[in-house]
Amino acid sequence: MISPFLDRNHGTESCISEQIERLAFQYGWEIHLYSQRVDQVQGLCPFTAPAEKAARSILWHKISDIPGPHLLRYLWWLFANHVQRWRDQRSGKTKIDLTYSPGINSLDADVIVVHIVFHEFVSRVRSDLKLRQIPLRRWYLIIHRKLYYRLAMLLESKIYRDPRVRLVAVSNLVADHLKRYFDRRDVTVIPNAADTLRFTPDARFAKRSPTRQSFGYSEDDFVLLLIGNDWKKKGLDFLLRAFAFLCELPLRLLVVGSDDPCLYQGQLADIVCRDRVRFEAPSPDVLSFYAAADAYVAPSLEDAFGLPILEAMACGLPVVASIYAGASECVRDGETGLLLSDPRDPSEIARLIQRLFTDAPLRWKMGLAASRYVQANCGWDRNASKTRDFLEATLGNRHQKVT
Numbered sequence: 001m002i003s004p005f006l007d008r009n010h011g012t013e014s015c016i017s018e019q020i021e022r023l024a025f026q027y028g029w030e031i032h033l034y035s036q037r038v039d040q041v042q043g044l045c046p047f048t049a050p051a052e053k054a055a056r057s058i059l060w061h062k063i064s065d066i067p068g069p070h071l072l073r074y075l076w077w078l079f080a081n082h083v084q085r086w087r088d089q090r091s092g093k094t095k096i097d098l099t100y101s102p103g104i105n106s107l108d109a110d111v112i113v114v115h116i117v118f119h120e121f122v123s124r125v126r127s128d129l130k131l132r133q134i135p136l137r138r139w140y141l142i143i144h145r146k147l148y149y150r151l152a153m154l155l156e157s158k159i160y161r162d163p164r165v166r167l168v169a170v171s172n173l174v175a176d177h178l179k180r181y182f183d184r185r186d187v188t189v190i191p192n193a194a195d196t197l198r199f200t201p202d203a204r205f206a207k208r209s210p211t212r213q214s215f216g217y218s219e220d221d222f223v224l225l226l227i228g229n230d231w232k233k234k235g236l237d238f239l240l241r242a243f244a245f246l247c248e249l250p251l252r253l254l255v256v257g258s259d260d261p262c263l264y265q266g267q268l269a270d271i272v273c274r275d276r277v278r279f280e281a282p283s284p285d286v287l288s289f290y291a292a293a294d295a296y297v298a299p300s301l302e303d304a305f306g307l308p309i310l311e312a313m314a315c316g317l318p319v320v321a322s323i324y325a326g327a328s329e330c331v332r333d334g335e336t337g338l339l340l341s342d343p344r345d346p347s348e349i350a351r352l353i354q355r356l357f358t359d360a361p362l363r364w365k366m367g368l369a370a371s372r373y374v375q376a377n378c379g380w381d382r383n384a385s386k387t388r389d390f391l392e393a394t395l396g397n398r399h400q401k402v403t
Contacts, residue, residue, distance in 0.1 A: 171326025235299030
C-alpha cells in the first residue's frame with residue numbers, strides 16, 4: 001500500500017485506513033504501508049526487520065518528507081517511496097505480491113484506486129485559474145496549482161491508459177471519466193462506505209444538545225453543514241451566494257476543512273448574513289459536526305465520491321448533493337435526499353435549502369430513509385470484502401499469465 005499519509009480526517013485516507021485494517025485483521029493479509037505520516041490506524045507496527053514480520057499486521061515503512069510547495073513535495077514523494085521499496089525488495093526484507101495505491105503515488109502500481117480524474121476536475125475549475133481574476137500577490141498560488149494539475153494530467157495519460165494497470169473507481173461517475181478520457185472500459189467500481197457503527201441517528205441525537213451549545217447555536221437556528229478540503233471544488237463559493245438569498249431565514253452555515261477562511265472574507269463581506277457563517281478546522285470527532293447540523297449541503301463542482309454525504313446520511317441528516325459528486329449515486333431524489341443538478345446555480349441551491357427548511361416532515365422522512373439505506377448497503381465490511389475479492393482475482397490473473 002502506497003499513500004503519502006493516512007488518517008481519519010480526510011475522505012480518501014480514511015477509506016484506505018478502513019480497508020487495510022480489515023484486510024489485515026479480518027482476512028490475515030500482511031500489509032506493507034509506505035507512507036510519510038500515519039495517524040489513527042489500528043495495529044500499526046514500524047517495519048524494522050524481516051524476523052518481526054507476521055501475518056495479520058500492518059507494517060509501516062516511514063518515508064521522509066521535505067518542506068516546500070506541494071508540487072516539489074509530491075515529486076520528492078514519488079522518488080523517495082520508489083527508492084525505499086526498491087531497497088527493501090533488493091535486500092530481501094520484503095516480498096511484495098501486489099502494489100496497491102490510492103491515486104498516482106508511484107509509476108509501478110499494479111492496482112490504482114481512482115478518487116479523482118484531474119482531466120475532468122481541471123475542465124470544471126479552469127475559470128478559477130485565470131490570473132487576471134486573482135490579486136497579483138496570489139499569482140504564485142495559481143501558477144503553482146496549474147503546474148501541479150498539468151503534472152497530474154500528464155501522469156494520468158501515461159498510467160491510466162496502460163492496460164496492465166488495474167483500475168478501481170470509487171463511483172460510476174469516476175468510471176465514466178476514465179472511459180471518456182482514457183478509453184478504459186475494464187474499470188471495476190467499488191463505492192466508498194461509511195462507518196455504520198459510529199455514524200447513526202442515535203449517536204447524532206445524543207451529542208446534539210451539548211455540541212450545538214458549544215458552537216453557540218440555539219434550537220431555533222437551522223444549521224447547514226459542509227465538510228471537506230479544497231472548498232472551491234466543494235462549491236463553497238456558490239453556497240455562499242445562495243446563502244445571501246436566504247438571509248431572512250434563521251440559517252447558520254458551518255464549514256469544516258483545512259483551507260484558509262481568509263480567502264473568503266471578501267465574499268463574506270458582500271452578504272448581509274456573513275456573521276452566520278462559521279469556519280472550523282477538521283477534528284477526529286467529526287460526529288460532533290453532524291450532531292450540530294440540521295442538514296448537509298454538498299454543492300460539489302466535481303467530487304469523485306464525497307464521503308461526508310454518506311456519513312451525514314448514515315446519521316439521519318437530510319442532504320442536498322450535487323450530481324457531480326459520486327456519493328449522489330446513493331441518493332434517491334426526494335426519498336433519501338435532494339439532488340442538485342447545477343451546483344453553479346445559487347438560486348437552485350437556495351431553493352433546495354428553503355425546501356428543507358420549510359418542510360420538517362420531509363426532513364425527518366428523508367433522514368430516516370437515508371440512514372436505513374446506508375446501514376443496509378454502505379458498510380465498510382462490504383467494501384473490504386469486494387476489495388479483497390478484486391485484489392485476489394487480480395493476483396490470480398497475474399499468476400496465470402506467468403505460468
